[in-house]
Amino acid sequence: MLELKNISFTAENSNEKNEIINDLSFKADDNKFIVITGPNGGGKSTLAKLIAGIEKCTSGQIILDGVDITNASITERARMGIGFAFQQPVRFKGLTVYDLLRIAAGKQLSVSDACVYLSEVGLCAKDYIKREVNASLSGGELKRIEIATILARNVKLAIFDEPEAGIDLWSFSNLIRIFENMRNTAPGRTIIVISHQERILDIADEIIVLADGNVVRHGSREEVLPEITGKGYTLNACKKLS
Amino acid sequence: MKPMDPVQKRLLQEVADLHDIPEGAYNLRANGESVGRNTTANIDIKSKTDVSGIDIRIKDGTKNESVHIPVVLSESGLKETVYNDFYIGEDCDVLIVAGCGIDNCGSQDSQHDGVHRFFVGKNSKIRYVEKHYGSGDGSGQRILNPVTEMYLEEGSTAELEMVQIKGVDSTSRTTVAELKKDAKLIVHERLMTHGKQRAESIYKVSLNEEGSSADVVSRSVARDDSYQKLDLCVLGNTACTGHTECDSIIMDNGRILAVPSLEANSVDASLVHEAAIGKIAGEQLIKLMTLGLTEQEAEEQIINGFLK
Numbered sequence: 001m002l003e004l005k006n007i008s009f010t011a012e013n014s015n016e017k018n019e020i021i022n023d024l025s026f027k028a029d030d031n032k033f034i035v036i037t038g039p040n041g042g043g044k045s046t047l048a049k050l051i052a053g054i055e056k057c058t059s060g061q062i063i064l065d066g067v068d069i070t071n072a073s074i075t076e077r078a079r080m081g082i083g084f085a086f087q088q089p090v091r092f093k094g095l096t097v098y099d100l101l102r103i104a105a106g107k108q109l110s111v112s113d114a115c116v117y118l119s120e121v122g123l124c125a126k127d128y129i130k131r132e133v134n135a136s137l138s139g140g141e142l143k144r145i146e147i148a149t150i151l152a153r154n155v156k157l158a159i160f161d162e163p164e165a166g167i168d169l170w171s172f173s174n175l176i177r178i179f180e181n182m183r184n185t186a187p188g189r190t191i192i193v194i195s196h197q198e199r200i201l202d203i204a205d206e207i208i209v210l211a212d213g214n215v216v217r218h219g220s221r222e223e224v225l226p227e228i229t230g231k232g233y234t235l236n237a238c239k240k241l242s
Numbered sequence: 243m244k245p246m247d248p249v250q251k252r253l254l255q256e257v258a259d260l261h262d263i264p265e266g267a268y269n270l271r272a273n274g275e276s277v278g279r280n281t282t283a284n285i286d287i288k289s290k291t292d293v294s295g296i297d298i299r300i301k302d303g304t305k306n307e308s309v310h311i312p313v314v315l316s317e318s319g320l321k322e323t324v325y326n327d328f329y330i331g332e333d334c335d336v337l338i339v340a341g342c343g344i345d346n347c348g349s350q351d352s353q354h355d356g357v358h359r360f361f362v363g364k365n366s367k368i369r370y371v372e373k374h375y376g377s378g379d380g381s382g383q384r385i386l387n388p389v390t391e392m393y394l395e396e397g398s399t400a401e402l403e404m405v406q407i408k409g410v411d412s413t414s415r416t417t418v419a420e421l422k423k424d425a426k427l428i429v430h431e432r433l434m435t436h437g438k439q440r441a442e443s444i445y446k447v448s449l450n451e452e453g454s455s456a457d458v459v460s461r462s463v464a465r466d467d468s469y470q471k472l473d474l475c476v477l478g479n480t481a482c483t484g485h486t487e488c489d490s491i492i493m494d495n496g497r498i499l500a501v502p503s504l505e506a507n508s509v510d511a512s513l514v515h516e517a518a519i520g521k522i523a524g525e526q527l528i529k530l531m532t533l534g535l536t537e538q539e540a541e542e543q544i545i546n547g548f549l550k
Contacts, residue, residue, distance in 0.1 A: 054528055074531040083532070090529040093489070094461075094547030103543060104533045149533060 007060030253343030318348020376409030478511025
């Protein structure tokens with residue numbers, strides 16, 4: 001179980017302080033598929049980075065399975081089972097798709113195992129396994145490889161920051177199938193997805209609406225979804241709640 | 243033939259990926275003298291009579307054969323200059339593996355300056371792999387100053403893989419190439435310096451006849467207090483295409499001077515150069531750390547990939 005207790009995060013830019021997360025608390029139980037949604041600039045990506053350790057809370061506590069990880073490094077959190085798929089995947093000159101999957105798996109990875117992960121995200125393995133993760137790959141290809149790196153890790157808590165962005169031509173049903181597979185193959189695994197997409201909200205167990213750095217709504221899909229999609233436009237969530 | 247000691251065998255493995263005596267044609271040089279040679283029906287190797295070095299002659303039409311000419315130095319204080327000339331006939335397709343490994347545990351400098359000239363015949367294709375490596379904890383420097391000259395006849399192709407990853411204290415590498423009609427030169431250089439090492443790599447590629455082309459790409463990493471100068475020049479003297487690229491990662495107090503340059507002496511020459519120097523991007527480290535690597539492990543993976 002992941003628990004955030006009264007966390008705040010203030011960004012400092014040239015003597016100007018900007019409070020992005022403000023005294024935020026919530027619990028994510030094991031074996032839950034939780035979608036965090038809300039308006040742009042509400043603090044969703046920052047929250048994901050705080051959980052992964054990429055940013056450090058200004059105050060508050062983060063507890064994973066009873067262990068206080070507030071001061072744990074990115075590496076320590078990764079080794080404790082937190083996986084994080086970036087909204088904008090990073091490019092590497094020289095590192096191949098296979099290298100990245102091998103690092104993600106944390107062990108010797110056979111080519112056929114690596115191919116399974118690539119096939120899962122709809123990429124033809126033989127075309128990609130030796131490709132460098134560099135500027136020659138499109139944004140959509142990188143995004144799928146990013147998701148494959150999470151599949152290659154046996155994570156307890158997976159966080160996806162807008163996984164659907166940039167993969168328009170790849171059907172949503174595939175992405176949803178991946179999430180379902182991830183749940184079925186590891187009981188107890190929690191998946192947190194940041195998304196505006198209704199079809200992803202549709203498969204959530206719980207929905208958290210984040211605005212102005214705080215949780216404005218957290219409940220089951222059945223409770224929250226009708227409130228934010230009255231007319232079918234998820235992006236109106238905040239207006240409807242305000 | 244003299245047996246090689248374990249240090250020499252280790253050096254041989256580093257520079258030529260060889261565990262022992264290679265197959266095909268070879269000439270092994272250890273501590274200033276030839277310790278083994280093999281010729282084949284198509285590839286002949288003879289010692290020069292005027293200076294130290296060998297002549298390698300490859301017959302017309304030789305395909306899928308290889309020549310290994312590694313050099314290992316394990317005695318401190320040894321300095322040598324060696325002249326090796328390769329005469330490659332027409333319509334050949336061969337692999338040539340050179341390289342030098344120095345282990346210097348003593349206090350005197352050890353130095354090997356290899357001057358390699360390649361005369362590549364019409365429509366021949368060669369792949370030339372040159373690896374340089376240094377080891378040993380003595381105060382004596384390990385110095386390598388290789389000179390490579392390539393003369394490419396009509397329709398020939400030379401692909402060069404030049405690698406110096408570790409342990410060479412001082413190096414000045416000079417590569418000169420002259421290309422005739424439709425000849426093609428491809429260079430992949432990989433260079434890493436650390437400690438107080440200094441490395442200079444100079445290329446001067448002349449595209450002299452129509453249809454010739456060159457692609458010279460250097461990737462380098464300068465760590466600690468090391469210094470690199472990369473000077474890649476392509477001259478387009480006719481209707482030709484040339485590309486040079488220096489791509490470097492700088493770390494610690496490393497310094498790099500990258501001078502990719504072009505000289506167009508014909509209105510039909512099409513030449514491009516690129517250069518980039520920068521530290522490892524923070525987001526690259528973060529990504530690999532989210533996969534469970536420490537910052538140091540992430541750094542090593544990024545460098546290994548970059549120099550692969």
